[in-house]
Every structure is written in structure tokens, then in C-alpha cells.
Amino acid sequence: MSDSGWYVVQCRANQNYRAQENLENQGFTCFQPQLCLEKVRAGRRVRRQEPLFPGYLFIQLPEQGSGWHTIRSTRGVTKLVAFGDCPAAVPPALIDALKLQTQASANDDRPALRPGRPPAHRTRPLRGHGGGLTPLRRPGRHRAAQHAP
Known part of the structure; x- marks a missing residue:
């Protein structure tokens, strides 16, 4: 997809991973930044990877808009975030920065x-x-x- 841009998909409650899996099965490129968190579960500290933006993920789509209608009917997806009728584009520099940051934090075993x-x-x-x-x-x-x- 050389002539494509990044957009934001709103997911149903607690269905980020389901939405990402179903969108990728349809051939879309998705990105969901993860954050390493330290939580207390059953009295023990546990490190977990959780979405940086719960309820949202980024998707790469062609500029022309083909395939946008299939996103709404995907399991786990609520809608494509838009301003009016036009989906809200995310600057590619922001996606690149998020990818760099999440790769750096994945190599760092300490909490953010x-x-x-x-x-x-x-x-x-x-x-x-x-x-x-x-x-x-x-x-x-x-x-x-x-x-x-």
C-alpha cells in the first residue's frame, strides 16, 4: 500500500485483540501500541503488556476509501473514528514514533x-x-x- 494512510479504529469493550486479529485476517495492516505495566494480581506483582490506547487501534488504509465499509462489520470493531463523514487521518510520523517507543520499551523489562x-x-x-x-x-x-x- 504505497498510497495509504493511518487511521483510528474504535473497538468494542475489551475486544482490541479480536478486532486486530479479524482486521488482519481481511488483509489490513494494524498497529496496537503496547505498554509494559506492573500490576498486583492475587497479592503478587505481575508484568503485563496492555494496550497503550485501550479501545482503539491504528489501521493502514488506501486513501481512496476502498474497503472502509468492511471495517464497520468486522467483529470487535465499533467504528472508524471520523470527523463528520471523513475518517480522521493520523500523521505517519506519529505512528513511526509510537512504533519506535514501543520497540524500545519492549526491550526494557522495567515499567514505563x-x-x-x-x-x-x-x-x-x-x-x-x-x-x-x-x-x-x-x-x-x-x-x-x-x-x-
């Missing part, structure tokens, strides 16, 4: 947010804003906070 390590905001909307994890009274529990400059 850790106490004492502020998030690195390098893009304009959040650049200069601080934040981080604040320890709570219970051991192992933290609160995420975002601070204005």
Missing part, C-alpha cells in the same frame, strides 16, 4: 513509570511540564501526578 523518574515530555503540548509518581502510605502504591510549569 517508576518512582523517582519523571516522565520525559519532549513534544510541544506537554514540554516543560513535570510530574511523576508520588509514594502513598501503603507500601508499593503510588499516585501519578502532572505538574504545570
Whole structure:
């Protein structure tokens, strides 16, 4: 697909993986950024890969719009995110940056947010804003906070 762009698909509740599998079975290229999270399950800490954007995934489609109608009827899919009648395109640079970031975090076995390590905001909307994890009274529990400059 040389003449294609990236778009956002809204998935049904807890059906991101089903939607991605069904769309890929139809020949579409999908991308679902993952985040390594540390959660407590049955009193034990467990690392899991979870979607960075729960309920959404990215799909690569031809610019002309052929095949867009089949997306709505795919199991696990709610709709193609659009502004009016025109699907909302995602800049390819954003997809490339997300792919780079998810590959880097996949190689890093540590969780994305850790106490004492502020998030690195390098893009304009959040650049200069601080934040981080604040320890709570219970051991192992933290609160995420975002601070204005």
C-alpha cells in the first residue's frame, strides 16, 4: 500500500485483540501500541503488556476509501473514528514514533513509570511540564501526578 494512510479504529469493550486479529485476517495492516505495566494480581506483582490506547487501534488504509465499509462489520470493531463523514487521518510520523517507543520499551523489562523518574515530555503540548509518581502510605502504591510549569 504505497498510497495509504493511518487511521483510528474504535473497538468494542475489551475486544482490541479480536478486532486486530479479524482486521488482519481481511488483509489490513494494524498497529496496537503496547505498554509494559506492573500490576498486583492475587497479592503478587505481575508484568503485563496492555494496550497503550485501550479501545482503539491504528489501521493502514488506501486513501481512496476502498474497503472502509468492511471495517464497520468486522467483529470487535465499533467504528472508524471520523470527523463528520471523513475518517480522521493520523500523521505517519506519529505512528513511526509510537512504533519506535514501543520497540524500545519492549526491550526494557522495567515499567514505563517508576518512582523517582519523571516522565520525559519532549513534544510541544506537554514540554516543560513535570510530574511523576508520588509514594502513598501503603507500601508499593503510588499516585501519578502532572505538574504545570
